[in-house]
Structure formats: C-alpha cells, structure tokens
Amino acid sequence: MADHLSFSINPFQQAKWTGAKPNETEQETQARVQQMKAALNESRRIDQQLQEGRKTLERRKKAIKILLLGQSESGKVNFQLAFAPRHFERERPVWKIIVQLNIIGTIKTILDALKEEYEPGEEYPATPTDASPKSALRVLRKMRLCLSPLFFIETNLLRILAPDSLDSRDMAVRAGHGWKELLRAKGNPFVTDSERETQPGHRRSETLISSENDPSSILVAQRDEIIALWDNPSVREILKRRRPQLQDSPGFFMDDIARIATHDYVPSDQDIIKARIRTMGVEEYRFVVEKGQDANVEYYITDVGGGRHQRASWAPFFDDVQAIMFLAPLAFNQTLEEDSRVNRLEDSVQLWKDICSNKLLANANLILFFNKKDVLTATLASGVQVKKYVPTYGDLPNDVPSVTKYFKDKFRAYHRKFSPQSRPFLCYETSAIHIRSMSVVLIGVRESLLRQHLREGDII
Numbered sequence: 001m002a003d004h005l006s007f008s009i010n011p012f013q014q015a016k017w018t019g020a021k022p023n024e025t026e027q028e029t030q031a032r033v034q035q036m037k038a039a040l041n042e043s044r045r046i047d048q049q050l051q052e053g054r055k056t057l058e059r060r061k062k063a064i065k066i067l068l069l070g071q072s073e074s075g076k077v078n079f080q081l082a083f084a085p086r087h088f089e090r091e092r093p094v095w096k097i098i099v100q101l102n103i104i105g106t107i108k109t110i111l112d113a114l115k116e117e118y119e120p121g122e123e124y125p126a127t128p129t130d131a132s133p134k135s136a137l138r139v140l141r142k143m144r145l146c147l148s149p150l151f152f153i154e155t156n157l158l159r160i161l162a163p164d165s166l167d168s169r170d171m172a173v174r175a176g177h178g179w180k181e182l183l184r185a186k187g188n189p190f191v192t193d194s195e196r197e198t199q200p201g202h203r204r205s206e207t208l209i210s211s212e213n214d215p216s217s218i219l220v221a222q223r224d225e226i227i228a229l230w231d232n233p234s235v236r237e238i239l240k241r242r243r244p245q246l247q248d249s250p251g252f253f254m255d256d257i258a259r260i261a262t263h264d265y266v267p268s269d270q271d272i273i274k275a276r277i278r279t280m281g282v283e284e285y286r287f288v289v290e291k292g293q294d295a296n297v298e299y300y301i302t303d304v305g306g307g308r309h310q311r312a313s314w315a316p317f318f319d320d321v322q323a324i325m326f327l328a329p330l331a332f333n334q335t336l337e338e339d340s341r342v343n344r345l346e347d348s349v350q351l352w353k354d355i356c357s358n359k360l361l362a363n364a365n366l367i368l369f370f371n372k373k374d375v376l377t378a379t380l381a382s383g384v385q386v387k388k389y390v391p392t393y394g395d396l397p398n399d400v401p402s403v404t405k406y407f408k409d410k411f412r413a414y415h416r417k418f419s420p421q422s423r424p425f426l427c428y429e430t431s432a433i434h435i436r437s438m439s440v441v442l443i444g445v446r447e448s449l450l451r452q453h454l455r456e457g458d459i460i
C-alpha cells in the first residue's frame, strides 16, 4: 500500500523529503524512491532473520538437549516415540510404507529360504519333482510369480526413500535428508481418501510418489496368498531350519497380514515400534511436551545412526547436551549385523567406555538403558547359558535379575573409572516395545532432567 501513496497529498513526500536533485524528473525521483524502499525492505528482512536466528538460539539455549546413543538396532526410534508420542501422529503415513517394505523384505527372505531348499544353485527353476498342489515348491513358484510386481514397487520406493539401499531388508534412510517430508508432502497417495479430501489444493499431478508405487493394492490383492505362504507347514519347517531367527527379527509382521493388507490400514503405535529402518547420519528433532510437570518445555533430541561406520559423525553433536540416553540391549548371544564377528554386548560395553571417557561429554548426565529386557527374558527362558558367551559370568544364576545385576555392575565400574569427573550413575531396565511402561520411565527421566536443568539455570 505504502508504495502507492500519492506524493501530492503527503507533505513528507515532497521533493525535499525524497532527497530529489535539482534536475531530476518526476519519474527519476519515483524510481530512486522505489530503490530506497527496496533497500530498506531488504535491510528489514535481514534484521528480522537475525532476530529470528537470535530467538532460535535463545530458545535452543533454554531447551533441554538430549543425545540418543546406542549401537544399531538398540531401539532409538522407540525411545523417541515413547518420549514424544504426539510428535509421531503426523508420521503415520510414513510408517505405513516402512511397515509395507518390512513385509516385502520378509517375503523375500521366505522365498530365498525356499529357493535354497528346492533350487539350490539354480538360475532357472527346474521341473518340479514334487507335484503335489500344496507342496512348498509349488507355493514358491506361484508366489514368485504373483508377487513380482511387489518387488518392482520395492525397487521404486527405495530409489525415492532410501537411495543408498538396494533391498528393503537393508534399507537405511539418511537423517536430515527430508525422507519423512517426502511422504508427508502434498499429494501423498498413501494418505486415506478422506484425509486426501481435507488436503487443501491437492492435485494428482503434484504427487511425489505415484500411485503405481503404492504397494497397498498388490498387498491387498495377494493377501490370502501371503497368509497361505506363512501358514504352509512345509514352509514353516524349512524356515525353522534355514532362518530360525526370522520371527524374532525387527520388522516382522507376517502374523499381522490380515490386518495390515487392507486399503485403509493406518499403522498403530505398536506397528511403528515394531517397524525397522536403519538411520544413517545424525538428525535433531524438536519436541514440545504437552502434558506433565514439564508441559511446554522444549526438548531437542539428537538421533544418530548407531552402525559402527556411523559413529565418526557423532562428535560435532556432543557440544552442548545435558543428557545422553545410552541404549544397551543385553544381547549377550547376538552379533552385530554390520560385523558378525563382533558380539553386540561387547560392542555396547566398548561404546559405553568411549562415551564415558569423552571429554566433550564430561558435563553431560549419562543415563543407561538396558533395553530389550523382553528379549533377555526370552533368551534365558529358552535355556541359553550366559557363560557360554561371557566366560567371566561363570556359574552365577542364569536368570534375569542376576544377569542384569552382573552387567549393571560392569557398566557402573566403567562409568566410575572412565568419567573425566564424577557424576551419578543412572540405569533403567526397559522393553521399548511396551510403550506404556516405557513412557512412564521416560516421564520420570524427563522430570529429573528438568529439575536439574532448572537448578543449573538458577531458575529455582
């Protein structure tokens, strides 16, 4: 509006106020004034940006900053979900795709196991030796045929979501590269029809991922076949021999196909918790807590990729954190996915030592979580002996309390020995798949962090 004010009616806009030169024409004056205004607007814009930058910095300074550390597959996503469940509401469409890709990955693992059984070393299927209509070989050939479109979709989705991955069983997203926004974007074909109607200005041409890449319709069409594959006794017997860990692996949804392979499927919290996608790199999330003693308090949680080759990128984020939530599953009988020669628990112990001794983190609180307690319970219940994997465990009782105590003492000793200055040792035992109890633990952690944060800021 101001640009179009008439000079003649405003005394402040007469020549002397516009700095007009004696020989300047009216047009030149106007052009010069416009230039001055543009410069002023630019300067204001820069001021505002600086102001906003300052505000962001101030806000960040007041917020509680937490670093979430732990080896790959330790459950860092689950912790974020339990920490700030509402934040994940917007992310359901994203997790729908991850769950579907997890299912595609499991189907591939099943078909691979069947191929190893019936067609070892064969490039092309041989004549069936077992012609019975329900034989696993028949199932294999039929499934391969009818699910092949799903594998095309898998390739296309991975190209968009996780360009570094060739297989959904190994998919990794690069933190900070907006992969979630990609699926949340306007025109996302994976939102339900009613959701789509509420999206303002939706046009199909704006779709980032075309509907041909939506696995839903094929999963729905092949639902009965997939269920039959999983229910086939011969298939189960082969899997028991060739892929004994399959049902316990992250991202396993074969028992839920009837519920998931539907057009209006929306992932539940439990589905998000069970889903699996590896993180690469480091990403910071801002959460504002809505309920509890710390309502309206801002938290910045930095999530990292926990794989061995990812750890070199962590250090720049050690700068100003108040607390580190360190996740260490007591997986004493498992090895790392990225290096099958390394025991997972040993890797966690080594990582713990490194974090405890890091000088940049000397002032941060270290909170240790022995996550996946349910897995430990199941492992011990199945008769696996700790001393077979950890010889120093000796003849101590092979039960959950004794095992947990043994490792707690070990982690505590390293904490004391390697911390550059003394700090309290905090340890919790958790099963992050049990979201309710996990949330209760984290509310307690949040409140104690807040108390400490306020004390340090001399606010109380």
Ligand SMILES: Nc1nc2c(ncn2[C@@H]2O[C@H](COP(=O)(O)OP(=O)(O)OP(=O)(O)O)[C@@H](O)[C@H]2O)c(=O)[nH]1
Residues within 6 Å of the ligand: 070, 071, 072, 073, 074, 075, 076, 077, 078, 250, 251, 273, 274, 275, 276, 277, 278, 279, 280, 304, 305, 306, 307, 371, 372, 373, 374, 375, 430, 431, 432, 433, 434
């Ligand atoms: N049984 C069981 N599974 C869990 C528990 N916590 C996490 N998981 C599973 O373990 C997997 C962990 O995945 P994420 O949270 O993505 O692992 P991450 O620590 O972020 O791993 P990276 O991104 O590779 O660093 C998920 O599939 C979870 O369902 C738990 O307490 N019990």
Ligand SMILES: [Mg+2]
Residues within 6 Å of the ligand: 076, 077, 277, 278, 279, 304, 305, 306
């Ligand atoms: Mg992760």
